[in-house]
Each structure stands twice: as structure tokens, then as C-alpha cells.
Amino acid sequence: MKARPERWRAVVTYLQVAPLVTVFGAFLVFPIVLITVVSFWDYTEYAIVPDFIWRNYAEVLASAVTYRTYLSTLKFAALTWAITLVLGFTVAYFLAFHVRTLKWQMTLFLICTIPFWTSNIIRMISWIPFLGRNGIINSALMSTGLVHQPLEFLLFSEFSTVLAYVHLYTLFMVVPIFNSMMRIDQSLIEAAGDCCATAWQTICTVVMPLSKPGIAIGSIFVVTLVMGDFVTIRLMSGGQSASVALMISNQLAYLQYPAAAANAVVLLIVVLLIVAAMMKIVDVRKEL
Amino acid sequence: MARRDRQSGQRRGGTGLSRRKMLKGAAALAGVAAGWGAIRGFPLIWAQNIKNVTLRQFGTGVSNINEIAAKAKEDLGITLEMAALDSDAVVQRAVTQPRSFDVIDSEYWMLAKIVPSGNLQPMDTEKIKLFDKIVPIFTKGELAGKPIASQGTAPFKVSYLSGPESKEFSKMPTRWFTLVPTIYNADTLGIRPDLVGKIDSWKELLNPKFKGKASILNISSIGIMDAAMVCESMGEVKYGDKGNMTKEEIDKTMKVLTEAKKAGQFRAFWKTFDESVNLMTSGEVVIQSMWSPAVTAVRSKGVPCEYVALKEGYRAWAAGLGLSKALSGLERDAAYEYINWYLSGWVGAFLNRQGYYSAVLETAKANMTADEWGYWMEGKPAQSDIKDPFGKVMEKAGAVRDGGAFETRMGAVACWNAVMDENRYMVQKWNEFVAA
Numbered sequence: 121m122k123a124r125p126e127r128w129r130a131v132v133t134y135l136q137v138a139p140l141v142t143v144f145g146a147f148l149v150f151p152i153v154l155i156t157v158v159s160f161w162d163y164t165e166y167a168i169v170p171d172f173i174w175r176n177y178a179e180v181l182a183s184a185v186t187y188r189t190y191l192s193t194l195k196f197a198a199l200t201w202a203i204t205l206v207l208g209f210t211v212a213y214f215l216a217f218h219v220r221t222l223k224w225q226m227t228l229f230l231i232c233t234i235p236f237w238t239s240n241i242i243r244m245i246s247w248i249p250f251l252g253r254n255g256i257i258n259s260a261l262m263s264t265g266l267v268h269q270p271l272e273f274l275l276f277s278e279f280s281t282v283l284a285y286v287h288l289y290t291l292f293m294v295v296p297i298f299n300s301m302m303r304i305d306q307s308l309i310e311a312a313g314d315c316c317a318t319a320w321q322t323i324c325t326v327v328m329p330l331s332k333p334g335i336a337i338g339s340i341f342v343v344t345l346v347m348g349d350f351v352t353i354r355l356m357s358g359g360q361s362a363s364v365a366l367m368i369s370n371q372l373a374y375l376q377y378p379a380a381a382a383n384a385v386v387l388l389i390v391v392l393l394i395v396a397a398m399m400k401i402v403d404v405r406k407e408l
Numbered sequence: 409m410a411r412r413d414r415q416s417g418q419r420r421g422g423t424g425l426s427r428r429k430m431l432k433g434a435a436a437l438a439g440v441a442a443g444w445g446a447i448r449g450f451p452l453i454w455a456q457n458i459k460n461v462t463l464r465q466f467g468t469g470v471s472n473i474n475e476i477a478a479k480a481k482e483d484l485g486i487t488l489e490m491a492a493l494d495s496d497a498v499v500q501r502a503v504t505q506p507r508s509f510d511v512i513d514s515e516y517w518m519l520a521k522i523v524p525s526g527n528l529q530p531m532d533t534e535k536i537k538l539f540d541k542i543v544p545i546f547t548k549g550e551l552a553g554k555p556i557a558s559q560g561t562a563p564f565k566v567s568y569l570s571g572p573e574s575k576e577f578s579k580m581p582t583r584w585f586t587l588v589p590t591i592y593n594a595d596t597l598g599i600r601p602d603l604v605g606k607i608d609s610w611k612e613l614l615n616p617k618f619k620g621k622a623s624i625l626n627i628s629s630i631g632i633m634d635a636a637m638v639c640e641s642m643g644e645v646k647y648g649d650k651g652n653m654t655k656e657e658i659d660k661t662m663k664v665l666t667e668a669k670k671a672g673q674f675r676a677f678w679k680t681f682d683e684s685v686n687l688m689t690s691g692e693v694v695i696q697s698m699w700s701p702a703v704t705a706v707r708s709k710g711v712p713c714e715y716v717a718l719k720e721g722y723r724a725w726a727a728g729l730g731l732s733k734a735l736s737g738l739e740r741d742a743a744y745e746y747i748n749w750y751l752s753g754w755v756g757a758f759l760n761r762q763g764y765y766s767a768v769l770e771t772a773k774a775n776m777t778a779d780e781w782g783y784w785m786e787g788k789p790a791q792s793d794i795k796d797p798f799g800k801v802m803e804k805a806g807a808v809r810d811g812g813a814f815e816t817r818m819g820a821v822a823c824w825n826a827v828m829d830e831n832r833y834m835v836q837k838w839n840e841f842v843a844a
Contacts, residue, residue: 167503167525185840192843245686254691272620275692276676358676359626360669362843373496374835375503 152388159381168377176382186367186383190390193363196278196353197346200285204342205335207286208293212334213327215294216301217309229298232291244284244355251275251283276358284356289345293338300334301327336402340395347391458742459485466491467513468498468727470590475797476755484749486742494680495627502527507734511743515727517561517629517825519586523575529731530569530584535744538751539585541768545818546589546726547581552815560633560651560826563589563726587728588747589767591759594722594817598688598698598706601714610634610720611641613695614668623687623696624665626677628838630825632661633723634697637822639664641720651826655833662837666844677842681705688713700763703810704802717811721822728767760784761797765814787812 162171180186211232219225235243250256251274258270273279304327312322350365364387371380465471465488472492480486493501499518501508506527514522522528533539544550549564556562567586568578578584597613604618613622613634625631636653639645645660647653653661668674675693678684685705687693698715706713729747731740749755756772759765761780766772773781782788787809794803811817828834 183836185836185843189843248686248690248692252690252692354679358623358674359679359842360674360677362839367839367843370835370839373500375496375500 155381155384158378159385161378163376163378176378179379180382180386189362189364189367192361193347196281196285197343199282200289200346201339201342203286204290204293207290208297208338211294212297212301215298232294235287236291240288244352247280247284248275251280276360281353281356281361284352285346288352289342292341296337297331297334300331304330332402333404336398336404339398343394344391458738458745461739461742462487462489463510463739463743463746464489465511465513466493466501466509468493468495468515471513475758479754480746480749484745486746506732509732510735510739512730512732513590513727514587514730515725515825516563516566516587517827519566520561520827523586526575527733528586529733529735530572530574531588531731533583533585536588537748538768541770542589543767543769551818554819557821557823559649559822560824562824587730589726589728590750591764591766592724592726593700593764594724594821595699596718596722597716598696598703599714599716600688600694600712602712603694607716608719609641610637610718613638614642614673618695620672620675621694622673623676623678623693624674625697626679626842628835629827632834632838633823633825635661635665637720637723650823652828653830655830658830658834658837662841666841669844704763708802715810721820722817723823724821725825758797783809785814787816
């Protein structure tokens with residue numbers, strides 16, 4: 121008599137999980153399997169040929185361009201991660217501990233999302249009249265006499281690329297860190313104060329460790345977004361820098377699907393390794 | 409849906425064939441009448457039976473001009489479903505999805521990839537009424553009696569097929585044609601004359617005077633040819649055929665370009681039309697490889713821009729309409745009718761007014777004013793303001809077209825857009841250059 125409701129409960133659980141499993145299976149697992157399969161196929165100028173060859177991987181892994189591109193993509197990811205982390209942590213800290221009322225916290229938080237009200241592409245393009253040779257910044261600097269030649273490095277450079285990434289992705293850092301900070305028991309901060317800890321000591325020994333899950337989640341967002349980007353890098357570097365995803369998109373354009381698939385599988389593995397390393401440092405689930 | 413039903417109906421029904429034959433006859437008769445009207449510039453009667461047919465067309469060039477679809481609907485009753493794609497996507501779709509289109513608007517260089525796939529149906533030149541009037545660049549490989557440059561994928565080399573089922577190009581004229589030309593042009597460098605001054609050679613693109621202010625287009629198959637024009641004029645590299653380079657020639661070209669890139673010669677690379685316009689109007693770039701309508705777009709924003717005639721000549725390109733392998737029956741008749749209509753003058757005038765060239769010049773001329781014809785085609789100063797097809801003033805009275813008359817510009821073509829035998833190697837080297 122007891123077994124039936126339990127079995128019934130098991131069925132209900134499976135039913136509850138089913139929609140998510142179906143969606144993930146159809147739109148995540150299946151495409152990845154397909155990409156992996158195609159990455160072993162052969163191709164010609166105008167057709168892809170089912171086969172089992174390692175040539176695509178050999179070409180990806182033997183090419184110096186691959187390593188140079190990965191290096192530059194990783195460099196962009198690291199720079200963006202470091203800057204967004206500092207910015208995101210500061211903003212979240214200010215929102216969580218310096219703004220007193222919930223009403224203002226929410227208001228200021230919404231203000232942080234304003235850049236997301238316009239499309240990604242428009243946000244990037246609007247940097248051009250701002251940073252360009254005849255742009256606002258250069259005109260201002262020239263008219264105040266600070267510089268005599270327009271600063272060329274402001275646009276179509278690594279600087280502008282990182283700037284755009286930071287502009288686009290800082291919010292992805294702010295949100296999870298803010299979320300973690302809001303869960304910190306206020307009495308812990310007070311206790312630290314009672315023990316004569318300075319504000320800096322409180323941040324380092326209390327707030328930072330307790331915000332680790334937020335930092336980890338934000339880092340995963342930022343790093344995976346930068347690793348997979350091919351639009352920002354092209355527009356902001358003026359097409360003069362490459363990224364791994366841009367390499368894949370070029371291969372797709374030349375009908376080299378299997379080569380692109382092999383490249384995508386390698387990128388997926390690299391990103392998964394990075395994410396795994398982050399999860400190793402911070403157990404997100406335990407600390408949530 | 410209706411379209412598919414009709415097709416299957418014909419296939420199933422025994423009377424389908426005879427009905428189709430009858431329709432063909434009717435179309436031919438009507439076409440003759442239409443052809444006569446067209447030459448006089450007033451296409452009045454077109455075949456009636458092709459009304460309500462829908463043709464799916466996709467491509468790069470003329471496929472994003474909705475006015476042409478609207479006019480075709482008005483004159484022929486045909487509905488054109490147009491889709492504009494970038495060049496890589498056109499090749500991709502033509503090769504992988506032959507059933508997804510009826511008419512393709514393809515560039516000639518793409519044919520080297522599309523024709524071997526067997527997805528293109530050879531066109532019967534006898535059904536093209538004005539075939540003899542098509543500019544001989546395409547039909548004979550010459551212009552005004554002089555042979556046209558054959559470096560790269562010159563249209564003449566890929567215009568004819570050896571038979572009605574063929575996947576092989578024929579060197580000599582045959583009855584079977586790949587594409588009926590729609591638009592073509594001669595490309596060169598665009599400059600800001602106010603910031604650059606006078607130049608007369610492709611080598612100026614890498615002149616250190618313009619360091620940090622130059623740009624080249626980042627579509628490898630076209631960019632490499634612009635690069636080759638530059639390297640050749642600098643005397644750095646000698647080419648057998650710029651449109652079909654050897655590995656060694658590719659290496660040398662990319663070496664020159666990579667050194668220039670590392671020295672900071674380029675401000676940016678561009679991939680789309682808008683990017684090239686923005687780079688020029690914002691003053692980020694003062695000299696770059698450019699497309700003709702982009703020059704017009706820069707000028708229409710009040711920024712001076714010149715499409716300079718250079719002594720080494722132009723890099724030319726051409727596009728045309730072809731038929732899908734899957735096309736048959738009434739739809740095929742409609743497609744032929746559409747192509748005949750295309751050559752009959754209205755479209756030609758429309759395209760000429762945008763600064764392109766059209767396939768049959770005399771019918772286009774009949775649809776343009778003498779002043780328009782003089783400005784666009786004969787290199788004469790405009791008598792009054794020159795307007796684009798949408799009525800916007802493009803040039804003030806007195807202006808002369810950059811590079812001059814049709815025969816001067818097209819006669820000075822040095823090479824054609826192409827796909828090389830070493831394409832894969834070239835793409836790889838180009839990607840290295842971008843990542844360098």
C-alpha cells in the first residue's frame with residue numbers, strides 16, 4: 121500500500137523533469153553531437169563528404185595561426201575578466217552596503233541595465249564617433265591643448281576592443297556579485313566592526329570570501345562570452361584582430377563546415393576546461 | 409503551395425505535357441510581340457499565362473532592389489520573392505539547397521563553384537530575345553572590337569556551357585548559356601580628394617604618407633586582387649594571372665601586405681558596404697578599396713569622395729541571372745519571360761542611373777534622357793542635376809563621372825573577380841594576414 125504513492129511520486133518527478141530534458145536534448149545535446157560528427161567529415165570546394173578522418177583536427181592543431189589566435193583570445197578574456205571583476209565588485213559593493221534603502225538599491229540597479237536597452241551592435245557602433253580620429257574625445261583633447269595629434273590608439277585597436285567588452289559585460293559581473301552580497305548577514309559586518317576591523321579588512325576577510333559564488337558565476341559569464349565573440353572583435357578592432365569564433369565564422373563562410381566543426385569542438389573543450397577550473401576553485405553549488 | 413500543387417498536377421496528369429507545350433507556344437508568340445515592343449522602349453504586351461506565377465530569386469547584386477520586383481509584378485504579373493544574401497551565402501545556398509530557388513542572381517566568379525555542383529540549368533540562348541544585343545564583353549569577350557582583359561574569371565570564360573545538360577564550360581560560344589548579365593562595373597580605389605590630393609596609381613594605397621589612414625576590404629577573394637593590383641604597381645610582385653595566382657605569388661603578396669599591416673598602414677578592414685562608407689565619412693580612412701555605390705553614398709552625405717581612374721586599370725566584376733536545375737514547365741517559361749523583360753530597357757535604365765552598367769545598352773538608352781545617358785555612359789558633363797532612380801539629386805549640373813565614359817572605364821579593366829585554383833591556400837594565408 122505504501123509503495124504505490126512512492127512510485128507515483130517518482131513518475132511525477134520524471135514528468136516534471138521531462139520538459140527540460142527534452143529541450144536540452146533537442147537544442148543542446150543533439151546539435152553538439154552533430155557538430156562532433158561533422159568534424160570528422162571530409163569536404164571539397166562545394167560539398168561535405170561523410171567520412172571518418174582526423175585531418176580537420178590535425179589542421180587546427182598544427183597551424184601556428186590557431187595558437188596565435190587562441191593566445192590573443194585568451195588575452196582579451198583575461199583583460200576583460202580582470203577589469204570587469206574590479207568594476208563589478210566595486211559597483212555591487214556600493215549597491216549592497218552603501219545604499220541604505222531597498223528602493224534606491226533597485227533604482228540604481230536598474231540604471232546599471234540602461235546600456236542593455238539598445239542593441240549590442242548599436243552600442244558598439246556608437247563608440248566610433250566617440251573615440252574616432254575626429255571624435256568627441258580627440259576633439260576635446262585637441263581643443264584643450266593636451267595633445268597636438270589625435271590619439272590613434274583609441275579606436276580600432278586592442279584598447280577599443282577591451283573597452284567595448286568591458287562596457288558590454290560588466291553587468292554580467294555586477295548582477296551575480298550583488299546577489300551574493302545581498303545574502304551576507306548584516307550582523308557579520310557589524311561583528312567585524314566590533315572587532316575593530318578596518319573597512320578594507322572587512323572587505324578582504326568577510327565580504328570577499330562570502331561573495332565568491334557570485335564572483336565565480338560572473339567570471340563564467342564574462343569568460344565564455346569573450347571566448348565565443350566574433351562581432352565585437354571585428355567591429356572594434358577594425359577587422360585587424362582575430363578571435364577563435366571569428367576564425368570559425370570565416371570557415372563557415374567558405375563552406376568548410378567540417379573544419380569549422382573541428383574548430384568549434386576544440387573551442388568547446390577549451391572553454392569547458394576553463395569553466396571546470398573555476399568550479400574547482402569555488403564550489404558554486406555548496407555556497408549558494 | 410499553389411505552385412507546388414500545379415507542378416505535381418502536371419506530372420501526374422497525362423495531359424500535362426501537351427498543355428505545357430501549348431503554353432510554351434503561346435509564351436513564345438507573346439514574347440515575340442513583347443520583344444518588338446521592347447526595342448522601341450515600350451514593352452506593352454507580355455505573356456498572359458504566366459500571371460500569378462511566383463519565382464523565388466536570391467543573390468547579391470540586383471536581388472535587393474525591390475523596385476524591380478514591383479515593376480515586374482506590374483508589367484508581367486509575376487511575383488518575385490527576392491532574398492539578398494552576402495556572396496559567401498549565395499554560393500553556399502546554390503550549392504547545398506538547389507530546390508530553394510528558381511532564379512539565382514549570381515556573380516560570375518561564383519560559377520566556378522556552382523556549375524560543377526550541377527545545380528544550374530543551362531539557358532537556351534534562342535529563348536533570349538535580345539541575346540545578340542548583349543554587350544559583347546559577355547558574349548564574345550571583347551568591347552568595341554578589342555579583346556577585354558582575361559585575367560581572373562572574365563565572364564566570357566564562364567558564359568557558355570558545352571551542352572544542355574553540361575557541367576563543363578565551353579571556350580567557344582554555344583547555344584547554352586550560364587547567366588544572363590544584369591549588372592557589372594569596374595572597381596578602383598576611393599579617396600578623399602580633400603585629404604589625399606591627386607593620385608594615379610594603385611601603389612598609393614601603401615604609400616607611407618597615408619599611414620594609419622588606409623583600408624582594404626576583408627573579403628579574401630576580392631581583397632587579394634586589390635592587393636595584387638597594389639603589389640604589381642609597386643613592382644614588388646610579377647603575376648602570370650592575378651585572378652589565378654600560384655602559391656608563390658600568394659606568399660609574396662601576403663608578405664607585402666603583412667609588412668604594411670605591422671607598420672600600421674591600415675586603420676581598419678571592412679567587410680560590408682556600410683562599414684566602408686562610415687570609415688570614409690568619419691575621416692578614419694582617406695584611401696581604400698571601395699565599391700561604386702559606396703562612393704555615391706559618401707558624397708550624398710556632403711563629404712567629398714572620388715572614385716579615381718588609375719593608370720593600371722580597374723578590377724571588374726559582373727553578376728547575372730541563372731536558372732535552377734529544378735525549374736521546369738510554366739515556371740521556366742515565366743523565368744525566361746522575366747529575363748527577357750529584364751533586358752527590355754526599364755531595368756537597364758534603372759541600374760545605369762545607380763552607376764552600374766546594364767547588359768543591353770540600346771534598350772536602356774531608350775529609357776533614359778539624353779542628359780542622363782551623356783553623364784552616366786558617355787562621360788559628358790551633366791546639363792542639369794543628375795538624380796538617382798529614387799529621385800534624389802546625386803550630382804549637380806556640370807559634374808563629370810569619375811573615370812569617364814563606359815568604353816573608357818570598361819576598356820581599362822585589368823582583371824576580374826575570381827576564384828583561384830589555390831583558393832584554399834589563399835584563404836588560409838589571408839586569415840593569417842588578418843590574425844598577424
